[in-house]
Amino acid sequence: xxxxxxxxxxxxxxxxxxxxxxxxxxxxxxxxxxxxxxxxxxxxxxxxxxxxxxxxxxxxxxxxxxxxxxxxxxxxxxxxxxxxxxxxxxxxxxxxxxxxxxxxxxxxxxxxxxxxxxxxxxxxxxxxxxxxxxxxxxxxxxxxxxxxxxxxxxxxxxxxxxxxxxxxxxxxxxxxxxxxxxxxxxxxxxxxxxxxxxxxxxxxxxxxxxxxxxxxxxxxxxxxxxxxxxxxxxxxxxxxxxxxxxxxxxxxxxxxxxxxxxxxxxxxxxxxxxxxxxxxxxxxxxxxxxxxxxxxxxxxxxxxxxxxxxxxxxxxxxxxxxxxxxxxxxxxxxxxxxxxxx
Amino acid sequence: xxxxxxxxxxxxxxxxxxxxxxxxxxxxxxxxxxxxxxxxxxxxxxxxxxxxxxxxxxxxxxxxxxxxxxxxxxxxxxxxxxxxxxxxxxxxxxxxxxxxxxxxxxxxxxxxxxxxxxxxxxxxxxxxxxxxxxxxxxxxxxxxxxxxxxxxxxxxxxxxxxxxxxxxxxxxxxxxxxxxxxxxxxxxxxxxxxxxxxxxxxxxxxxxxxxxxxxxxxxxxxxxxxxxxxxxxxxxxxxxxxxxxxxxxxxxxxxxxxxxxxxxxxxxxxxxxxxxxxxxxxxxxxxxxxxxxxxxxxxxxxxxxxxxxxxxxxxxxxxxxxxxxxxxxxxxxxxxxxxxxx
Numbered sequence: 001x002x003x004x005x006x007x008x009x010x011x012x013x014x015x016x017x018x019x020x021x022x023x024x025x026x027x028x029x030x031x032x033x034x035x036x037x038x039x040x041x042x043x044x045x046x047x048x049x050x051x052x053x054x055x056x057x058x059x060x061x062x063x064x065x066x067x068x069x070x071x072x073x074x075x076x077x078x079x080x081x082x083x084x085x086x087x088x089x090x091x092x093x094x095x096x097x098x099x100x101x102x103x104x105x106x107x108x109x110x111x112x113x114x115x116x117x118x119x120x121x122x123x124x125x126x127x128x129x130x131x132x133x134x135x136x137x138x139x140x141x142x143x144x145x146x147x148x149x150x151x152x153x154x155x156x157x158x159x160x161x162x163x164x165x166x167x168x169x170x171x172x173x174x175x176x177x178x179x180x181x182x183x184x185x186x187x188x189x190x191x192x193x194x195x196x197x198x199x200x201x202x203x204x205x206x207x208x209x210x211x212x213x214x215x216x217x218x219x220x221x222x223x224x225x226x227x228x229x230x231x232x233x234x235x236x237x238x239x240x241x242x243x244x245x246x247x248x249x250x251x252x253x254x255x256x257x258x259x260x261x262x263x264x265x266x267x268x269x270x271x272x273x274x275x276x277x278x279x280x281x282x283x284x285x286x287x288x289x290x291x292x293x294x295x296x297x298x299x300x301x302x303x304x305x306x307x308x309x310x311x312x313x314x315x316x317x318x319x320x321x322x323x324x325x326x327x328x329x330x331x332x333x334x335x336x337x338x339x340x341x342x
Numbered sequence: 343x344x345x346x347x348x349x350x351x352x353x354x355x356x357x358x359x360x361x362x363x364x365x366x367x368x369x370x371x372x373x374x375x376x377x378x379x380x381x382x383x384x385x386x387x388x389x390x391x392x393x394x395x396x397x398x399x400x401x402x403x404x405x406x407x408x409x410x411x412x413x414x415x416x417x418x419x420x421x422x423x424x425x426x427x428x429x430x431x432x433x434x435x436x437x438x439x440x441x442x443x444x445x446x447x448x449x450x451x452x453x454x455x456x457x458x459x460x461x462x463x464x465x466x467x468x469x470x471x472x473x474x475x476x477x478x479x480x481x482x483x484x485x486x487x488x489x490x491x492x493x494x495x496x497x498x499x500x501x502x503x504x505x506x507x508x509x510x511x512x513x514x515x516x517x518x519x520x521x522x523x524x525x526x527x528x529x530x531x532x533x534x535x536x537x538x539x540x541x542x543x544x545x546x547x548x549x550x551x552x553x554x555x556x557x558x559x560x561x562x563x564x565x566x567x568x569x570x571x572x573x574x575x576x577x578x579x580x581x582x583x584x585x586x587x588x589x590x591x592x593x594x595x596x597x598x599x600x601x602x603x604x605x606x607x608x609x610x611x612x613x614x615x616x617x618x619x620x621x622x623x624x625x626x627x628x629x630x631x632x633x634x635x636x637x638x639x640x641x642x643x644x645x646x647x648x649x650x651x652x653x654x655x656x657x658x659x660x661x662x663x664x665x666x667x668x669x670x671x672x673x674x675x676x677x678x679x680x681x682x683x684x
Contacts, residue, residue, distance in 0.1 A: 080459050
């Protein structure tokens with residue numbers, strides 16, 4: 001089952017069921033007024049959505065053309081967004097670039113931060129940038145949407161609360177991160193609005209490609225039209241998404257509609273090295289910071305600049321037949337005027 | 343105007359207007375289905391709510407008895423919760439207790455973290471505690487609810503987006519903080535669900551007591567029935583709530599219904615000292631961590647333990663006539679069973 005939210009004059013958009021090939025959709029608002037409302041009552045709503053999805057697939061209802069570019073994020077106003085850092089290669093690279101070691105605890109205790117909730121960028125929205133010195137970067141990730149998760153949920157149980165899967169561009173402002181992290185309270189200004197893929201899918205859509213609470217497919221990141229990242233989200237994950245759900249729920253329940261992110265997908269090279277660029281036959285990177293670290297480690301100087309006005313990023317996953325699974329996040333950085341009086 | 347949300351079988355409760363003396367209330371759901379819906383369309387909805395509030399006040403509508411203990415937090419599911427640390431005395435104390443200095447930047451660049459959104463404790467709910475070693479503490483704060491705030495809003499403009507004021511108990515798990523902050527990504531497990539005061543009020547309810555985007559009243563914190571804190575929220579604030587709104591909105595818009603917190607209210611002694619306990623004639627503390635720091639500085643050993651099952655905290659503000667302004671947060675710590683398999 002594939003679900004999306006079309007842009008409308010309502011903040012939560014128009015909830016639709018989408019065909020497997022992403023060509024058609026049909027309004028699901030008779031079943032639930034929004035995806036948020038659906039996830040709040042999933043055990044009742046899911047069978048009805050599946051029936052509608054089946055009817056759309058077999059042609060017994062006709063639907064209309066599905067246009068990814070008319071989508072909101074599937075949950076335009078997520079109540080909670082908690083982002084992990086499951087691919088420790090990413091963390092190792094950051095540390096190696098500045099000559100630090102990764103604490104042993106990072107291999108057993110996930111990194112996680114609470115990011116912007118309540119607002120999202122649409123998958124084809126511009127990335128608004130107030131100042132190029134903010135060091136704008138993409139982070140391509142896999143995320144899950146949970147139903148209500150009880151406080152203290154066990155890891156084994158946590159996986160059952162994963163109801164939908166989607167992709168994310170966790171926009172990061174690298175220029176603001178050092179000062180903010182130095183204050184010790186995590187990211188606020190340095191992690192602005194994220195964009196999510198047009199379509200969220202139920203795990204069964206992936207068949208064998210959803211295993212151990214990970215998506216076993218390459219995450220395609222194109223930067224300015226060039227292949228930039230092809231890391232496999234099923235490889236080199238120190239933590240899976242069920243473990244991240246359990247981590248988030250240790251001291252609090254998670255409300256239905258919580259989104260948990262994997263952190264930047266990152267693979268090592270086959271020889272155990274930190275990863276070569278796609279142009280050199282490697283799997284590349286899901287964020288610019290990583291290629292800068294590789295450059296830093298190799299030459300002492302990061303060379304690839306962060307994003308500026310007009311730079312584009314496209315994030316997508318293709319199935320074995322080459323079809324887009326979630327639709328694409330496709331964004332262009334755009335300068336915004338800020339008040340002089342900040 | 344005073345607003346509240348009564349517990350119902352709906353996640354967003356039943357929206358009511360409350361009389362100034364907190365004795366009566368009347369359903370406002372014909373005007374807006376929830377406080378969240380009201381704040382999304384404030385310029386249209388506010389005059390209608392004010393008219394209903396006036397009618398309740400002058401007796402032209404009768405309403406029903408208002409029972410604080412039947413309240414949700416005014417926004418039971420806040421889309422976003424960003425908590426500052428405006429009272430630098432609190433930060434100075436933490437640092438002094440461990441022999442560190444406060445960085446100069448802390449006096450011009452607010453500390454802020456993004457906390458749990460989408461879920462709240464009710465003002466009279468138990469504080470669920472999985473393990474006494476988690477070091478449960480209260481933090482009594484003043485908060486504001488904003489309407490939609492544009493990215494990059496100027497400080498002067500930010501104050502106009504403050505639509506409602508309320509109190510908060512920002513529950514903190516001190517035992518989990520050091521390891522979590524050492525990871526560098528801020529609080530996740532160490533800041534579980536917050537409780538907010540039963541009633542949220544419009545700034546005009548405070549008259550001259552709302553000045554410079556601060557509430558100029560003592561914040562009364564009683565711990566196990568004893569006066570514990572009487573710090574004035576209008577005193578010793580390095581940043582006001584408008585500045586915190588502008589800080590939060592530097593790189594992102596804030597969605598209507600965002601809650602911004604002041605951080606733990608904390609006053610210095612008149613002589614500039616870090617503050618004596620109420621029992622010694624001082625203004626006391628809005629969290630246990632502060633009295634422990636005072637003990638640490640004085641004797642080398644913190645003596646007051648963090649909260650355990652059965653401990654109670656009551657947080658309230660009284661006006662000049664001794665009437666409760668926001669109603670009370672009144673909570674008892676209660677042990678919860680956790681899964682063995684976390």
